[in-house]
Amino acid sequence: MLKRIRIVPVAIPIVLMGIILIIGFIAPAQFTTIMTNFFISLMENAGWMVSLGVLIFVCCMVLLFVHPFGSIKFGGQNAMPKYKTWIWWAISLCAGIGTGIVFWGATEPLMHTFTPPPSVGLDPGSLDSIIWGMSKSFLHWSFSPYSIYAVAGITIGYAYYNMNKSYTASSGLVFLNNGKELNSKINTIVDGIILFAICGGVAGSLGYGLLQIGSGLNFVFGIEPGPFVWAAIAMVIITSYTISSATGLDKGIAWLSDKNAWIFIALMIFVLICGPTAYIFNLFTQSFGYFVNNFIDLSLFTQPLIGSDLWPQWWDMYWMVDWLSFGPIVGLFLVKLSYGRTIREFITVNVILPAMFGILWFSIFGGFALDLQLRGVADMAGFLTDNGAQAFMMYIFQFLPFTDLIRIIMLITVGLSFVTLADSMTSTIATMSLKQSKGVKEAPLPIKVFWGIFIGLISLVFVISGGIDGIKIVKTIAGFPILFIELAMILGFLYHLFSGKHKRDEIEYAEFLGTEALDIVAEESEEAADPQIHKKWFNLDKK
Numbered sequence: 001m002l003k004r005i006r007i008v009p010v011a012i013p014i015v016l017m018g019i020i021l022i023i024g025f026i027a028p029a030q031f032t033t034i035m036t037n038f039f040i041s042l043m044e045n046a047g048w049m050v051s052l053g054v055l056i057f058v059c060c061m062v063l064l065f066v067h068p069f070g071s072i073k074f075g076g077q078n079a080m081p082k083y084k085t086w087i088w089w090a091i092s093l094c095a096g097i098g099t100g101i102v103f104w105g106a107t108e109p110l111m112h113t114f115t116p117p118p119s120v121g122l123d124p125g126s127l128d129s130i131i132w133g134m135s136k137s138f139l140h141w142s143f144s145p146y147s148i149y150a151v152a153g154i155t156i157g158y159a160y161y162n163m164n165k166s167y168t169a170s171s172g173l174v175f176l177n178n179g180k181e182l183n184s185k186i187n188t189i190v191d192g193i194i195l196f197a198i199c200g201g202v203a204g205s206l207g208y209g210l211l212q213i214g215s216g217l218n219f220v221f222g223i224e225p226g227p228f229v230w231a232a233i234a235m236v237i238i239t240s241y242t243i244s245s246a247t248g249l250d251k252g253i254a255w256l257s258d259k260n261a262w263i264f265i266a267l268m269i270f271v272l273i274c275g276p277t278a279y280i281f282n283l284f285t286q287s288f289g290y291f292v293n294n295f296i297d298l299s300l301f302t303q304p305l306i307g308s309d310l311w312p313q314w315w316d317m318y319w320m321v322d323w324l325s326f327g328p329i330v331g332l333f334l335v336k337l338s339y340g341r342t343i344r345e346f347i348t349v350n351v352i353l354p355a356m357f358g359i360l361w362f363s364i365f366g367g368f369a370l371d372l373q374l375r376g377v378a379d380m381a382g383f384l385t386d387n388g389a390q391a392f393m394m395y396i397f398q399f400l401p402f403t404d405l406i407r408i409i410m411l412i413t414v415g416l417s418f419v420t421l422a423d424s425m426t427s428t429i430a431t432m433s434l435k436q437s438k439g440v441k442e443a444p445l446p447i448k449v450f451w452g453i454f455i456g457l458i459s460l461v462f463v464i465s466g467g468i469d470g471i472k473i474v475k476t477i478a479g480f481p482i483l484f485i486e487l488a489m490i491l492g493f494l495y496h497l498f499s500g501k502h503k504r505d506e507i508e509y510a511e512f513l514g515t516e517a518l519d520i521v522a523e524e525s526e527e528a529a530d531p532q533i534h535k536k537w538f539n540l541d542k543k
Contacts, residue, residue, distance in 0.1 A: 003435075005447070010433050012192030013199045017458055020200075020474055025465045035473040041311035041478060048302050051312075053483045054107055054320045055299045059149040060490050061347050064154070069497050070344030074161040074335075075520075076506070076513035081340035082520065087254050088337050090261035093354045094417060095424035096149055096252070097323075098331055100205075101141060101361045102414050103212055106396050107389045108137045109366030114381045117311035119276060119303050131369060134287035137362045139298050139316065142355035145323040148486065150351050152331025155489040157338045157346070162505055164512045167335070167444065168432050169194045169328040173485070174239055175492030179501065193481055197325040200475030202425050206459035207472075208390065209418040215391040216411045220404060227464045234463075237415065238456035241422040242449055253423050261414040263409065264357075268364050274400050275364070276371040282368070284363035291359075318476055326425075326481030327486055333428040339520065369396055426451040461488060 019153035024031045042460060043050075066068050073079050112133030116122045122129040155172035163179060165171040170187040174180060181187070213233050214225030244256060272280060291298065303312050336344050369392075373380040377399060384392050397406045429451050462470065496502060507512075 004444070005433050006188070006191070006435050008047060008188045009191040009195055013196040014454070015318045017199055017203075017414045017454075020470075021458060023463055028462075028465050028470060032470040032473065033072070035470055035477065039318075039473050040310065040313065040475055042477065043317050046480070047313050047317040048321045050317045050324075050480070050483055051302060052301050053146050053487055054148060055296065056487065057151050057490065058143055058145065058299070060494065061143075061351055064343050065347045066330045067419040069349070069502075070156070071342050072162075072502065073340065073342050074157045074346070075340055075516055076509075078513070078517045079161070079340040080459075080517070082447050083254075083337050087258055089349050090257040091147075091253060091424070092334060092335060092350045093264070093334055093357060093419075094260045094420040096326075096350075096354060097141060097358065098147055101358055102393065102410075102417055103208060103389060104137075104141070105361050105365035105393065106369040107392045108140065108361060109134050110135050110380055110384060111371045112315075113370060114373075117303060117309060119203065119305055119308060119311070121297060121375055129445045130283070131287050131290050133205045134283065134362065134366060135291040135294065135298055136315070137366060138287065138359050139295075140289045140319045141358040141362060143351060144299065144320065146351040146355050146457075147432055148320070149325040149334065149485045149492045152328040153334040153338065153342055153350060154331075156328075156332055157335040158343075158493065160335055161516070162502075162509060162513065164509055167332070169332050169485075172328070172331075172489040173492065175487060175496040179505070183443070184394055190485060191432065193478070194328045194485070195432070197330040197475060198425060198429060198477035199458065200478050201322070201325040202422055202455050203458040203462065204475045206234075206237065206418055206422060206456060209237070209414060210459065210463050212393070213391040213414055214412060215380045215388075216394045216407060216414065217377060219391070219394040220407045220411065230463050231342070231460060234456055234460040234529075237418055237422070238452060240415070241419040241426065244419060244423040246272065253420065253427070255300055256416060256420045256423065260413065260420055263413050263416070264361070267406075267413065268361060270406070271400065272440045273366050275368040279371050280364055280367040283367045284360070287343040287363065321476045321479035321483070322485070323479070324482040325475045327479075328484055329425055329428050329432075332432065333424050339527060355420050357436045365393075365396070368399075372396070401452055422452065422455065426455065494541060 020031075104219075110133075113130050114124045116124060116129050116132060120132065122132055152169065155175070156169060159165040159171040159174050160167055163174065165174055165181065168187065168191055170182065170190040172296060173182055173186075173190065176182070182190075211225070214223075214229050217223040217229065217233075218225055244253065278541060295343045299316075301312050301316060303310075334346075334350055341349075356366050369380050372378050380392075380396070381394055387395070393410060394407055397403050397410065400406060426448055427443065430447040433447055433451075
């Protein structure tokens with residue numbers, strides 16, 4: 001098995017995370033302080049690069065969507081899609097930021113509304129503050145983060161499906177070398193950085209998931225969260241996503257994402273109907289209008305004041321480098337779903353649709369929380385300050401019918417969200433760990449199991465040791481260099497297209513594209529001929 005693994009890229013995250021784990025366990029407070037100070041210094045001096053870079057990504061997505069290049073297909077013009085649009089979108093949503101919207105959907109709009117930065121000159125709780133706060137939440141959870149994912153997905157997908165390159169994140173950089181693979185040492189370093197960032201990213205997200213589920217169990221069943229409870233939750237989640245990962249993309253992830261997406265939609269409709277429906281629609285309409293009209297200004301808010309409170313550094317820039325830590329691996333995962341689709345379809349399903357879903361989610365849950373506060377039904381801001389974000393989502397269901405039932409459903413949703421995220425990421429990391437990844441549909445089970453357990457244990461140790469804030473800062477710092485990796489990917493890709501080299505690809509890789517198309521058709525025919533295929537529960541994702 002070891003002969004199949006890329007030792008150095010795999011060793012980089014293991015060694016670095018091991019060191020961080022030891023330091024964080026021995027001295028979590030000092031570790032968090034050091035990492036926080038480094039992050040502040042980095043964002044104060046170079047955070048503007050993050051804001052500008054992510055805006056460039058969004059602009060590139062707009063360009064590719066409206067330009068004729070948008071009709072280029074992954075796999076060539078004869079390639080046919082394998083997955084239905086619904087399941088494609090559901091997986092994209094749940095593998096991207098589905099975990100985050102559950103945690104922050106009701107929380108972030110309330111925080112921004114009642115604690116806006118002094119530099120914007122808004123009165124806390126005023127109409128202008130509400131609209132500004134909602135727009136900032138939209139910025140953090142819609143087009144910008146999904147554009148980060150799409151940059152990696154489009155560039156790697158084209159290199160993999162149209163140029164016969166390896167299934168690795170570094171393949172998105174081949175456009176810098178006239179379509180040829182880069183130096184192996186450069187690829188190793190790039191992939192090692194990306195693997196380290198995603199290990200920290202998933203571990204941090206899973207850590208917050210443990211805290212939120214623990215808080216939910218306390219609300220519903222009166223179980224006091226603590227090390228034993230967190231460990232039990234972690235074991236269930238780790239076991240679940242490891243089993244799901246073992247079943248492969250066509251079974252586990254597709255099935256989980258389908259169910260998760262439907263629960264998301266059902267919860268939104270329930271809150272919309274039982275909550276302040278008119279207020280939510282009014283809030284969504286005006287906030288979305290402000291967001292669209294002021295998108296560039298919102299994206300480039302850096303607050304250049306001496307002695308400022310660093311609001312954009314701790315919110316806008318923090319979120320963007322956080323998404324960057326996930327970017328290449330999420331993009332690499334989305335590549336698996338994009339065969340036979342055009343670039344324009346890719347942007348529609350992986351940027352526009354999930355972004356609009358995020359905006360609706362924050363409008364509904366954020367609007368509900370704001371309405372409760374503004375009408376004086378409950379001191380939502382006070383509860384948030386006293387109990388933290390991990391308990392807030394469970395608390396707001398107290399003001400809706402069927403409270404206990406909805407809390408249980410939300411607990412299931414949180415669990416499914418983290419299982420889907422970890423499942424998709426460990427499957428992708430496992431495949432990327434292989435020396436030969438071309439044409440590999442699924443990585444060997446032992447490699448998937450190793451990555452699943454490794455990431456899960458990191459998150460558990462940091463939660464128990466109290467160092468979850470430390471790993472949160474580490475993953476964002478790791479995301480910073482990925483900004484430049486993705487800029488190189490998309491700018492190199494655009495140069496490749498505008499210089500006409502994509503036409504050369506159609507000729508140079510014609511034989512590969514034809515063989516690939518025939519292989520897909522043969523695979524589909526074999527499945528269609530299987531008399532059992534129509535009885536299987538995962539048939540929902542077949543074209």
